[in-house]
Amino acid sequence: MTLQLAAATYRYAGAAGPSLHEIDLELAPGDLLGVVGPNDAGKSTLCLVAAGLAPATIQGQLSGTVTIDGLDTRSARPHELAQRAGILFQNAVTQLSGTSATVWEEIAFGPRNLGLARAEVIERVEEAAARLAIADLCARDPERLSGGQAQLVALASILAMRPAYLLLDEPTSQLDPQGTRLVGEALAGIAARGETGILITEHKTDLLDRLCTSVLVIEEGRIARQGAAAEILADPGLPAAGVEPPARVRLMAAARAAGVELDPEPP
């Protein structure tokens, strides 16, 4: 059982050229794969294509194949895909249903639509809210949250669906440092159970440094580098690719350049 992209090339409807070229990628339950790259390199598109939203929902042209547990995303039905792959959009506010009076109902929206029994819906909502420490937001109006709070609520809504694959597009972009740490710990906990594969795009390489086992660099729609997280994140070519290395790596490089010894503990 895996989520697999094989020679996947994708062009948005009306675009002059493809946004992704010949992507080969495999995500298995338990994997924690980080994706870095400059803006407009194709990170968000990769999430949309891997989740099957592109082309099924947003059209465009896909060549090669994308399969989720063997289901081809071009022919599978949206509800079949939605049960297996959960996507968190970069701008989380745009993902809230707009139909829920409370955060609790917003998180319950997905599980309810899966037709789950009431007790199971309640259990899932409470587990997702607890995992992200947002139980105190449950009575709030989803339209009146701060950017960071909305991002956590959107993530909880996806977690409550319990998909086998999570495709998270900058899930911590609006979070404070401890919120970022908390999301990292929640994702590590989910991946450790071995039932969920997580792909996470981030500019915060410090988070990927402590979270991911492997990382890939995407540039101009192609996978430029791929490997063990420690190795890729320490690559001296990272800044030239528009990616800020983790603080630990930056400090070690600056110390070396200044001729002083420094080996900071991992964050």
Added chain:
Amino acid sequence: MTPQIETAGLGFVYPDGTRALEGVDLRIGSGELVAIIGQNGSGKSTLVRHFNGLLRATEGTVSVGGMPVARRHVAELARTVGVVFQNPDRQIFAGSVRREVEFGAGNLGYRGADLARRVTDALALVGLGDAVRHNPYDLGFSRRKLLAMASVLAMGTSAVVLDEPTTGQDARGVDRVRAIVRSLVDEGRTVIAISHDMRFVVEAFPRLVVMRAGRIVLDGTPEEVFAEQEWPVLASTFLEPTLAARVGAQRGLGSTPTEDALIAALRGRGGSA
């Protein structure tokens, strides 16, 4: 000198009863560069919305340019304080990048060649000079953020508030935002930024204001705010010292919030870290 923005005993309670600000006393001088930091929901965005009259104090006072904002219209305050929202999609509405940037400055009465120059300059500063004819929604999120910034910069306000300007930006984008901030300061404009990006704030801002639960809990230089004795206060508002600050403290090098400060301190010690 009269501060450009001053709050005294500012409190704000949302209509649903949620208290967002309490007893905020803040003076920001003309041409000053200030970052406001603190956990999600600590009142940062609510505070800056008082500077251009989008929100009105329920307690205390807010003055801009030495005059209380209480009786001034948002339209008038908009000439002085420009606010770039955190989420560009709550701000962008026009069909082209140029039209988007023209809108605010046009509403302030700029016309013709003057308006065109303002729009061109603002787009050049944010690096969108080549995208004037694009539909804003054909731009990626990071460029939409820069577009929202350009729309406010073109208005030429003497104070600019940037809410989370580095969110979603890659390393080059963050460098671009730093350059924009420097350029505004060089023009003598006041710049106030809200940010969770600790590297950005310690490297680019000489003054940091730390908020927790609607109050200001620290106000000082990065060295003061990130000094080890303040870490419990930072932790209480969900902030973490930078790695450079932690390493400096661990090695008894004093407060070294920036990587440059840490390296300089290590060199000063002759490399015997």
